[in-house]
Amino acid sequence: MRSRRASGALFWGACSLALAFVILPLVSVIWMLTAHALPHWSWSVLTGTTSGVGGGLANTIVGTFVIAAGVALLAGSVGIAGGVYVTEVAPARMGSFLRSSSEVLSGIPSIVLGYVGYIALVVAFGWGFSLAAALVVLSIMVIPYVMKSTEVAVRQVPTSYREGGEALGMSGWQVMRKVVVKPALPGIVTGLIVALAIAVGETAPLIYTAGWSNNFPKAQLTHSPLGYLPYAVWAFYNEPYASSGRISHVAALLLVLIVVLLIVVSRVVLAVTQRYAPGRMRRSGGRGLGPFRRPHRVGAV
Amino acid sequence: MAARVVSGGAAGRVWRVSGTAGRPRQGLAGTGGTGGGVMTVDRSAALDGSGRSRVLAVIRKLAGRAPKTFLFGCAAVPLVALAFVVVALTVKAMPAIRYNGFGFFTRRAWNPGSTYAQLVTTHGVQHPVGASYGALPLILGTLESSAIALVLAVPIGIAVAAVVVEMLPARMSSAVGFCLEVLAGVPSVVYGLWGAYTLGPFLARHVSPLIANHIPDVPVLRFFKGPVGAGEGLLSSGVVLAIMVVPIIAATTRDLLRQVPRDSVYGATALGMTGSEAFHAVSFRWVRSGIVGVSMLGLGRALGETMAIAMVSGAELGVNPHNLYLTMTTIAATIVSQLDSAFTDASGLAVRTLGEAALVLAAITLLLNVAARLMVRRVSAGTALPVGRGI
Known part of the structure; x- marks a missing residue:
């Protein structure tokens, strides 16, 4: 018995050690970024525009927000509508076919989408390096995520809600809008936020579609290359100037901050709405099989 | 009526x-x-x-x-996009496929040919003199770095999930969950930057010498020996990929473990099993097929990873990665780092060859995805798998 307990302790010890591989890299990333970005900090990094060896990041910050807003609009509307169709409207076979094609699309590497965006949208369609090409490629990339989260959220709305709506004489369209989509909204919004986090951080599909510019983005869809944060990380990280190295780290730090902010927002949305949700799901807490587990009383299962 | x-x-x-x-x-x-x-x-x-x-x-x-009809149109966008990607890639890459032939998979050199000499035509394809492309090092680099990532990430991911579900109190497991989400959300360029500045040098200074000096010099293990370099290379790429894949595997395994019926687990402990024995015998068995599926999806993510590898691998073309510390490159990293200079090829063959590489990469990931889904569906119908990198 003692050796069994010892091997158990060894197992849980090894598992706890694995936690280090999650927490240490995160701490190290944030430590490295702040250590490189904060010394010699000047606000011009946020107000100036990029130049050959550094400058500021204002144009890339604006560019990233423009891209994020566009993706939210395009991928959001298409993804949510698609998710609703697949779960609520489509016949079973059609639904599962469309669903699996969207899952397969989500497995295509982003650089492949970027390459196709370049040869098709930028060159063949003649859009040039542009906001439009960037938005289309990024949206195609994140639509599967939005569809999936919409699907999951809509599926959780109880059937009795729909029946209640129909019993009150609502049309199918009204039921869908007011009874099905409304309670599913928090889940849909969370999915959208995750998609935004992906869109903000992606570089590979943008390099050859959005291009690059040292100026603020222009208000035109085609033939208007624009700068964005991830490209600043990639373009300046290996230049032999202190100023460009710092720009690269500041851009990376801003990206991490944006992602953390988005994740916090999505958690808050879920927490607030779950408090008022009818049959709220209880998070099964830990302390099941590991050491320090609480003895469970008979009958308390 | x-x-x-x-x-x-x-x-x-x-x-x-x-x-x-x-x-x-x-x-x-x-x-x-x-x-x-x-x-x-x-x-x-x-x-x-x-x-x-x-x-x-x-x-x-x-x-x-x-x-x-509008809803249907929206739902069909992924299907149309998928078809468009496959068709556009194939059409674009066709001349390159004809010119490179099967040697594309066996040759090592990546030689765009002379950009100054007159273009010549072979097999009906216009190309610069001396152009010769081989993707073997890229394919090997892609597979090897992803294999390293998976070997590290799968056990770590499962262990993290076990700790979160079975050991930590609810509040702390939620904190670890937050860490996982942030890790999954950190953009790959940031990982690339971290790999190039921090992780790579750390590995080269402290980890690689340890491995290289203590591994016996026998045929298979010779892969782990050799000059350790400065930190850009296969090992660094694999470790960075592993850190990117761990949150996917850990978060999904955690969600799967939470679905294991507690009664079965309590039954196992009631029969006298210790906690870890019950975990092996009941919980782990319950989620095993799901773990296979999510590992394959994690592999898909690793195979297609671009920016981090482009910044950490050393982006060395034309060398087979035959030891753990050599600089190398992958298909995805090559596309992103070579497309720029490929524009200078007046015949367009360089761009088309990168298209062929993209087609190979897309084919590998597509097969993997389909296989993962088929396998998981067969083993246990109804295991909900997250899409792709699913945070």
């Missing part, structure tokens, strides 16, 4: 069929086979036979279908 259809209610949306029993029934648009959407069925107009109302009825019917 079809005796008298009285158009009642506002705008004919609610119509009563006063049929056999005289019992009013409400027709619910969209639920039956009535056409769906916001139907304004004006049967009386259609019945009285005047041409104008018939046209109106048709227009109304089409307008009623419009929302449904």
Whole structure:
């Protein structure tokens, strides 16, 4: 018995050690970024525009927000509508076919989408390096995520809600809008936020579609290359100037901050709405099989 | 039944069929086979036979279908995009496929040829003199770095999930969950930057010498020996990929473990098993097939990873990665780092060859995805798998 307990302790010890591989890299990333970005900090990094060896990041910050807003609009509307169709409207076979094609699309590497965006949208369609090409490629990339989260959220709305709506004489369209989509909204919004986090951080599909510019983005869809944060990380990280190295780290730090902010927002949305949700799901807490587990009383299962 | 259809209610949306029993029934648009959407069925107009109302009825019917058609159009976007990607890649890469032939998979050199000499034509394909492309090092680099990532990430991911579900109190497991989400959300360029500045040098200074100096010099293990370099290379790429894949595997395994029925687990402990034994015998068995599936999805993510590898691998073309510390490159990293200079090839062959590489990469990941889904569906129907990198 003692050796069994010892091997158990060894197992849980090894598992706890694995936690280090999650927490240490995160701490190290944030430590490295702040250590490189904060010394010699000047606000011009946020107000100036990029130049050959550094400058500021204002144009890339604006560019990233423009891209994020566009993706939210395009991928959001298409993804949510698609998710609703697949779960609520489509016949079973059609639904599962469309669903699996969207899952397969989500497995295509982003650089492949970027390459196709370049040869098709930028060159063949003649859009040039542009906001439009960037938005289309990024949206195609994140639509599967939005569809999936919409699907999951809509599926959780109880059937009795729909029946209640129909019993009150609502049309199918009204039921869908007011009874099905409304309670599913928090889940849909969370999915959208995750998609935004992906869109903000992606570089590979943008390099050859959005291009690059040292100026603020222009208000035109085609033939208007624009700068964005991830490209600043990639373009300046290996230049032999202190100023460009710092720009690269500041851009990376801003990206991490944006992602953390988005994740916090999505958690808050879920927490607030779950408090008022009818049959709220209880998070099964830990302390099941590991050491320090609480003895469970008979009958308390 | 079809005796008298009285158009009642506002705008004919609610119509009563006063049929056999005289019992009013409400027709619910969209639920039956009535056409769906916001139907304004004006049967009386259609019945009285005047041409104008018939046209109106048709227009109304089409307008009623419009929302449904719109939704269908949106749902079909991924399918259309997928088909477009495959067709566009194949069409673009075709001349390169003809020119490179099967040697593309066996050759090592990546040589765009002379950009100054006159273009020549072979097999009907125009190309610079001396152009010769081989993707073997890229394919090997892609597979090897992903294999390293998976070997590290799968056990770590499972262990993290076990700790979160079975050991930590709810509050702390939620904190670890937050860490996992942030790790999954950190952009790959940031990982690339971290790999190039921090992780790579750390590995080269402290980890690689440890491995290289203590591994016996026998045939297979020779892979782990050799000069350790400065930190850019296969090992660094694999470790960075592992850190990117761990959150996917850990978060999904955690969600799977939470679905294991507690009664079975308690039963195992009631039979006298220790906690870890019950975990192996019940919980782990329960989620095993799901773990296979999510590992393959994690592998898909690792295979397609671009920016981090481009910044950490050393992006060295033309060398087979035959030891753990050599600089190397992958298909994805090559596309992103070579496309820029490929524009200078007036014949367009360089761009087309990168298209062929992209096609190979897409084929590998597609096969993997389909295989993962088939396998998981066969082993256990109904395990919910997250899409792709799913945070």
